[in-house]
Amino acid sequence: MIDFFQTIGGAILTPLYYAISAVLIGWHKLWGAIFGPASGIAWILSIIGLTLVIRAALIPLFVKQIKSSRNMQLIQPKVKELQKKYGHDRERLAQETMSLYRESGTNPFASCVPILLQMPVFLSLFRLIDQAAKDPTVERGLMTETLNRQFGDAVFLGAKISDTFLSTDLWSVRVLALVLVAAMTVTTFTTQRQLMSKNMPADALSGPYAQQQKLLLYVLPVVFAVGGIAFPVGVLFYWTTSNLWTMGQQFYVIRNNPAPGTPAFKAKQDRDAEKARRKGEPLPQETVPDVVVEEEPKPQARQQPKKQTRSQRKKTGGSGGAGTPKKKPDPGDPPSS
Template sequence: METLAPMLVPMAGFWDTIMAPLHWAVSGLLVLAHNLFSPLFGPDSGLTWTLSIIVLTVVIRTLLIPLFVKQIRSSRNMMTLQPKVRELQKKYAHDREKLGQETMKMYKEEGVNPMASCFPLLLQMPIFFALFQVLNAAARGQVKGAFMTQELVDSIGQATILGANLAGTFLPMDSFGADQIVALVLILAMVASQFYVQLQLSAKNMPPEAMTGPMAQQQKMMLYLFPVIFGIGGVAFPIGLLIYWTASNLWSMGQQFYVIRQSPTPGTPAYAAWEARMRMKGHDPSTFKPGQKPPKKADSVAVAETREPSNEELGAENVQPERPRVQRQQPRRQTRSNRKR
């Protein structure tokens, strides 16, 4: 280990140089949110720092919305293509090279990128590491990030929420106290929300034929593996970081629910529910696709006017001819001589 130490120091410095822009952005957003809530709850309040972390989460996830939508659609397209993938696997079972070429050709023709579903997670992980390093450094009384100061670091170290220190962790555990209770609740919430996000995608927005095969097996493995990984790693996360990750999962649940509801995959339970909603609103689902604006309803029948219809409206055959008006003749005026007679 002593011989490796001189080599690890330059690597650590190189890593800090790469992460410096993210440390700058994370610390800047965190301090900005802290300044907004400080007049309301106090600069050293745990509620102030908790709300600041949640605001940071909302800002980050809002910026990632386009990538998240692309991830959902890419995962859906990958799963719906599994029947075709299985056909290629049967056709080129003895030629792995040809199988790979034909599979990539099919992906290109269908406009599907196999790596697109991983991009949002890969982009979020550096942000997660940056926040981890900022909060982890603050828990140890160290400054990380251009906008963080020693005063703010001390504030985070002293801030508490529900009696637990935001810089506290589940382990190491000298005694089972508020830090462990709050951390355990957040770890369970993080794991449960992570599991539901994966389950929501596979159970509601995947056709039955896509739920078999190697890709489906990998999806099921990820469904159980990811929550376990985060659950094990969560015992070493600061409570502030657990708040961030739980809030991020809850955001994903709501965002994914909206995307699946508005743009479901044909042949899935979500699509059947979408068709039912459109019929209840008086629309024909076959005339447009999910995500498109439904056509306008036909104008309602106008209320008949109180006036009598004209001849043109009634029709010539139903019109009775008008009777000629008889002009009454006035009696001729007589002269005075005639009146005397």
């Protein structure tokens, strides 16, 4: 059984070894020509370059993630209505909620997709570094024995790229590893917190979607903090750089294209209004308050009946038409025959 899973894992990871090593070697040729092929800074910058290439390739998925996240926020009032209507029947509630997701083109797990797609890359880089340090004669992807030795023995800030917090007794290595683990944890937490505090309307802060976001907010940093002490320094640089990219990318989107009804949207309205005020331009359309107080309609004046002469009233009273009110006798009128 173990051999079966190893075979499956090898079949999945082998193409990734070639793709990742190709990008890594491409960057290493650039930085190695500047700092030396065996220098730690050349390999660290190559890992950072690999991270940037991977994250740039994931931009289309990030766009889909943003759209799905925005749809989740917009349909929260409908989700709450379903919860009130089918709260007593969990199975029916789940069916109706999933139907609503399909109709609105929303994927509640879209926020996890970039992280999940990076995990095979993360694992492949981990194996390349680990193998280069333990047995450089084993070539994976395009990494030759020479490159493996340079990669596994490269030193940056007193620590080998292949060292982990648990694999060494050197305090310089442990301090660097802890700094990177802390940076990885803080950037993960800040990214999720930024999304929840600035780009989620009040209606979206409760319900299943909010629970999912809160789970990611607290669980992911803990997972990375606990697992980070077993990651090589090179892998920690990869993940920290990836988190910084995510944080900057999300900050740009929230600032320039926030979801309606969120604090970030209000802040953008204020910035646009201030910019228009400085330029002497009319205020943007979106700065008009959402609630407009309408004036109560004035009651129409009652139309007074036209004043009639005595002879006109006499004729009217004597017409005997259907529905015509009878004229009240006037003391000054002659008696009728």
